[in-house]
Amino acid sequence: MRERTSPTAAKAAPRRTAVSVDVVLLTPHGKTLATLLRRAPDLRSRERWMLPWDGARTDEMLENAADRIARDALGAAPAWLEQIGAFGDARRHPGEADISIAFVGLVAAGAPAPVGGDEAWFPLADIPALPPRHKQVIDTAFEAVRLRLDQVPIAFRLLPPTFTLTDLQGIYEILLGRRLHKASFRRALQTAWLVEPTDEWRSEGRGRPAQLYRFAPRKRRVSRRGVRFDLLGA
Amino acid sequence: MRERTSPTAAKAAPRRTAVSVDVVLLTPHGKTLATLLRRAPDLRSRERWMLPWDGARTDEMLENAADRIARDALGAAPAWLEQIGAFGDARRHPGEADISIAFVGLVAAGAPAPVGGDEAWFPLADIPALPPRHKQVIDTAFEAVRLRLDQVPIAFRLLPPTFTLTDLQGIYEILLGRRLHKASFRRALQTAWLVEPTDEWRSEGRGRPAQLYRFAPRKRRVSRRGVRFDLLGA
DNA sequence: TCAATAGTGTCTGTTAGACATTATGGA
DNA sequence: TCCATAATGTCTAACAGACACTATTGA
Numbered sequence: 001m002r003e004r005t006s007p008t009a010a011k012a013a014p015r016r017t018a019v020s021v022d023v024v025l026l027t028p029h030g031k032t033l034a035t036l037l038r039r040a041p042d043l044r045s046r047e048r049w050m051l052p053w054d055g056a057r058t059d060e061m062l063e064n065a066a067d068r069i070a071r072d073a074l075g076a077a078p079a080w081l082e083q084i085g086a087f088g089d090a091r092r093h094p095g096e097a098d099i100s101i102a103f104v105g106l107v108a109a110g111a112p113a114p115v116g117g118d119e120a121w122f123p124l125a126d127i128p129a130l131p132p133r134h135k136q137v138i139d140t141a142f143e144a145v146r147l148r149l150d151q152v153p154i155a156f157r158l159l160p161p162t163f164t165l166t167d168l169q170g171i172y173e174i175l176l177g178r179r180l181h182k183a184s185f186r187r188a189l190q191t192a193w194l195v196e197p198t199d200e201w202r203s204e205g206r207g208r209p210a211q212l213y214r215f216a217p218r219k220r221r222v223s224r225r226g227v228r229f230d231l232l233g234a
Numbered sequence: 235m236r237e238r239t240s241p242t243a244a245k246a247a248p249r250r251t252a253v254s255v256d257v258v259l260l261t262p263h264g265k266t267l268a269t270l271l272r273r274a275p276d277l278r279s280r281e282r283w284m285l286p287w288d289g290a291r292t293d294e295m296l297e298n299a300a301d302r303i304a305r306d307a308l309g310a311a312p313a314w315l316e317q318i319g320a321f322g323d324a325r326r327h328p329g330e331a332d333i334s335i336a337f338v339g340l341v342a343a344g345a346p347a348p349v350g351g352d353e354a355w356f357p358l359a360d361i362p363a364l365p366p367r368h369k370q371v372i373d374t375a376f377e378a379v380r381l382r383l384d385q386v387p388i389a390f391r392l393l394p395p396t397f398t399l400t401d402l403q404g405i406y407e408i409l410l411g412r413r414l415h416k417a418s419f420r421r422a423l424q425t426a427w428l429v430e431p432t433d434e435w436r437s438e439g440r441g442r443p444a445q446l447y448r449f450a451p452r453k454r455r456v457s458r459r460g461v462r463f464d465l466l467g468a
Numbered sequence: 469t470c471a472a473t474a475g476t477g478t479c480t481g482t483t484a485g486a487c488a489t490t491a492t493g494g495a
Numbered sequence: 496t497c498c499a500t501a502a503t504g505t506c507t508a509a510c511a512g513a514c515a516c517t518a519t520t521g522a
Contacts, residue, residue: 016250017290019333055249058332062322086320086335088296098292099253101320101333150462151381166474172461183476184460184511191510192463207473208519217465226418226484227406228384229426230459231451400501417503418484425483435493441500442492460511 020097021065022053022087022134024141025078027107027121028158033174034121035138036073036107036114037128040094050094051134052119056101066103073119075112078105079157084137084144091132100133104141106157109167146175153194156215162198164210165189193218254331255299256287256321256368258375259312261341261355262392266408268355269372270307270341270348271362274328284328285368286353290335300337307353309346312339313391318371318378325366334367338375340391343401380409387428390449396432398444399423427452 025036037049052073056065062083070078081103088099114120122128124142127135145154155171169185189195195213203209259270271283286307290299296317304312315337322333348354356362358376361369379388389405403419423429429447437443 017253017292018249019251019253056251056322056333057249058251061324062320062333083319085317086296088290088335090295099290099296099333099335101322147385148381150464153465164474176461180461181512182474183513186475187511188461188463192465194463194465203520204473206471206521208475210474225462225464227410227414227422228459229422229428230384231387231426231428398501415485416501417486420502421484437493438500440494440498442494442502444501 017098018096019056020053020093020095020100021056021062021069022051022093022100022102022137023066023069023073023081023105024051024084024102024138025070025074025105025107026141026145026158027111028109028171028174029121029123031170031174032123032125033142034123035127035141036119037122037130038073039118039120047128049122049128050131051137053093053095053097053100055095055097062101063103066105070103070105073114074107075115078107080106080154082144082148084141087133087137087140089133091136093133094131100137102137102141104144106145106154108160109158110160146177149175153215153217159215162200162212162214164202164212165195166210168195168213251332252330253290254287254327254329254334255290255296255303256285256327256334256336256371257300257303257307257315257339258285258318258336258372259304259308259339259341260375260379260392261345262343262405262408263355263357265404266357266359267376268357269361269375270353271356271364272307273352273354281362283356283362284365285371287327287329287331287334289329289331296335297337300339304337304339307348308341309349312341314340314388316378316382318375321367321371321374323367325370327367328365334371336371336375338378340379340388342394343392344394380411383409387449387451393449396434396446396448398436398438398446399429400444402429402447 026033036052038052040048040050042048052069054065054069056062063081066081066083067077070081084102084104086099086101093100127138148154149172155168155175158171159167165186169180169182172185173180194215194217196216198212198214200212201209202212260267270286272286274282274284276282286303288299288303290296297315300315300317301311304315318336318338320333320335327334361372382388383406389402389409392405393401399420403414403416406419407414428449428451430450432446432448434446435443436446
């Protein structure tokens, strides 16, 4: 057994640490997601990119800082914003932050490309070389979104206010990484009372036009489901 | 649309911030969970408690800091340890930390009571007045454990190496906050290949003795489940 | 007309929960 | 013996996935 430090030793004030707030913005992009990267000034004028970030301020809530950073990068507020954790290992950060507090933000499909030349959307499969900590943060962000998918209305934040059920299913397929069964998907959606039809239809090339729906949750699921034991890794 | 700051403005080094690492240790306690609190020295010699915590050090990974704090408080390593996020709102922290990075640790049932008089287990329903940020951290910790319950073998970390299936079901019922069906629970457990029986039995008062099992996952669940739409709150 | 996509009805295998029954110890 | 708990078999309703079919547009 280890020797135990006296509790009063822990009363010492925390040392001062360099802390950043880093934001992963995600938006649908074809059959995958894209994330917004900012050009990092580089003395050797190479192409270098990084996540939008800023130093944490003691006079500002972390959520507010993340929202500010996201608005600066996007020109608009993301449709959803949530913290995914603090990253404090030895991986390098572009601002030399000891600790980075990361947020993930969702942006509805069809967002305009960032106006300046300093930010751009990159498909997740085609991310350029990044500071190591940022690479880790992006991976964690995608995983966090996937894990919360059926508890939080994430998919609807990645779509405009009205959308087709095929659009919605496509988002779920991107996030889950696998195809879903169309009839089952719609049945589950119906019993969950999550969407309501509008009186508009959208024609997409050939084929029958699809009805547009809006997100309009009606019922509170009491979730009396059994245990699932979907345990991963050990 | 907001005026956008130049990207180079974000290149300024983050300011120095007081950061703490705070640990929520959880263990089963009757029909609920208990968390370990440490006595906070108070000048007016009132009873004041807080979570075990320490200042973050720049020469130490956050996970290592949490593990060290947990070992100091417990006298032993917790069976599981995971970060639950950074808390940086205005709520007061006992060390005046601007930002607290919180971890949750699981301790198997039957852990010995902490040796010194400075730490004690408190049932979740009976937590004394705490620094506001610590109250929030404990609530978040319990919620984080509940949400990860069917993705990570959390319940098994709250039990000793061998346990009865009734013990295991009890842990799930504590974490889910509702009763489960015994036969269904055992069927799901069987098809998941998560436990294997030992050749020991345990007699608990009257009734037939229960066979002891150990956690021994055999199969990797490929998880081809459909979407569930268990969306909460909006 | 054909091709392509939207949307739906039916069937079937799986599974969760209810219920009942047997098993096995202690009081 | 009686009681309490463990453990399991059977039935049924709910549901997910497969399949087929109709509907409706553009080319």
